[in-house]
Amino acid sequence: MTQSRYSAAAAANEPIYVASPLLPDIDAYRDQLVDIWATKQLTNGGQKSVNLEQALKEYLGIQSLALLSNGTIALMVACRALKLTGEFITTPFTFIATVHALAWCGLKPVFVDIDPVAMTIDPERIEAAVTPQTSAIVGVHVYGNRCAVDEIDAIAKRHKLKVIYDAAHAFGTRYRGRSIADFGDVSTYSFHSTKLFHTGEGGAVATRHKDLDAAARSLRNFGIASEESIPGTGINAKMSELQAGMGLAVLPLVDDEKVKRRSIFQRYNDAFNAIPGITTPPLGDLGEDSFQYYCLRVVSAAGTPTRDELYQRLKTANVFSRRYFWPLCSDTEEYKHLDSADPARLPNAHRAAREVLCLPLYGTLKDEDVSRIINALREACGVAS
Structure with missing residues (x-):
């Protein structure tokens, strides 16, 4: 294998992190x-x-x-x-x-x-x-x-x-x-x-x-x-x-960054919309939304992976997502003793905490990185790429 092919193989498995700062020149x-x-x-x-x-x-x-x-x-x-x-x-x-x-x-x-x-x-x-x-x-x-x-x-x-x-x-x-x-x-x-x-x-x-x-x-x-x-x-x-x-x-740089993020957002939605157990977020308008995060909801069902299983499978592929927000504030040591922290009072919050998974979303993601993230998630869900 030539040096360039070694480099390409290494790049194909470099870590992709959930966030990266928008840096000016x-x-x-x-x-x-x-x-x-x-x-x-x-x-x-x-x-x-x-x-x-x-x-x-x-x-x-x-x-x-x-x-x-x-x-x-x-x-x-x-x-x-x-x-x-x-x-x-x-x-x-x-x-x-x-x-x-x-x-x-x-x-x-x-x-x-x-x-x-x-x-x-x-x-x-x-x-x-x-x-x-x-x-x-x-x-x-x-x-x-x-x-x-x-x-x-x-x-x-x-x-x-x-x-x-x-x-x-x-x-x-x-x-x-x-x-x-x-x-x-x-x-x-x-x-x-x-x-x-x-x-x-x-x-x-x-x-x-x-x-x-x-x-x-x-x-x-x-x-x-x-x-x-x-x-x-x-x-x-x-x-x-x-x-x-x-x-x-x-x-x-912010307006251009939002345009790039929206494009990635759209690619994710197109790739994930039809996967069983996955709920994609709505694609917003550039003038109204921040495009701060891309967050799937993973609804566990027979034959589909849980959110935590997807999180681990992506990590194995060197794609680092985030379970955001998990754990709930009400489940932490400081607050779980409060009456209002009773899980029975917070069913929607507990469900969201079990289901949400944030994928990498930033303008410097290369096309091949986005493809790699998409393929890794589809494979983790048992869907052919």
């Missing part, structure tokens, strides 16, 4: 660094942070946005800005950071079940969970699927509750022509390196309310108002100029 990032070096300001709201906040407000179509060091701290800052106490109603079907962030602020989670199709918090379950101790509803937009924002906002208004939407999966998601961050009191974003838009590590708080925006800006800087005034208890949650520079280099 290194010269584009270097240009951002040159500006930062000239100012010698590495943090504390320098020009890169100012520019990125403005660019994101324009891109997302929102009024206010405060950059923060990560998405978890964004949830914590939102909690403090809204002055939440007591309990919050949320979904168990989310990344653990959603629940941890508010629990860290001294609040108690109350879990309610999810919609069986959208996999977002079910508004029909929320109202029955409201008690005198409830101060907020925390909804999570899952895989770019929006929460039932109209219904949730109406429930919150009836009961005088605050609403936080965790929009970590919903960068650019829109509803009825409006940014998804135009609903609720506060929306929080994660700009972690695995997200569609990222700053390496980072996050943001977005809101329509000027007082909440001002509170977030104060809280991210230790609660300092001036050299002589510290009226509140804040924290160090500022985004660095290095992160903001990365964001400014990445943002121009």
Whole structure:
């Protein structure tokens, strides 16, 4: 075998991971660094942070946005800005950071079940969970699927509750022509390196309310108002100029990245639609959806593999998928003792946690990589390629 054939054989079995960061050309990032070096300001709201906040407000179509060091701290800052106490109603079907962030602020989670199709918090379950101790509803937009924002906002208004939407999966998601961050009191974003838009590590708080925006800006800087005034208890949650520079280099690439992801999404759906036991996600519109993840649901039946069996078979083929979200937040050591964590109260969430499998989805996947993923899954399902 020639060297080229050896190389081709090796490439055919290289690991394919579930996520890969959207990286700008290194010269584009270097240009951002040159500006930062000239100012010698590495943090504390320098020009890169100012520019990125403005660019994101324009891109997302929102009024206010405060950059923060990560998405978890964004949830914590939102909690403090809204002055939440007591309990919050949320979904168990989310990344653990959603629940941890508010629990860290001294609040108690109350879990309610999810919609069986959208996999977002079910508004029909929320109202029955409201008690005198409830101060907020925390909804999570899952895989770019929006929460039932109209219904949730109406429930919150009836009961005088605050609403936080965790929009970590919903960068650019829109509803009825409006940014998804135009609903609720506060929306929080994660700009972690695995997200569609990222700053390496980072996050943001977005809101329509000027007082909440001002509170977030104060809280991210230790609660300092001036050299002589510290009226509140804040924290160090500022985004660095290095992160903001990365964001400014990445943002121009996002629209093209979404086009590439949608094309891969379509190839997956075309290949998997007719496989027994597999439910494919709906193909969204470029102007409305984030294309953050591609998530199958694997419905176990006689003669078909389970989700976990597919996960292992793909791993054997060096294709790394993700069981996302698994385990449920309500099943973790920290929260499983809660009455609301009883599996009997959360059947849809438990089913989703058993069925969802996220496949690799990013613009740098080569055509042959996509074909390899498709063939590996079809073979794992016992379907001829």
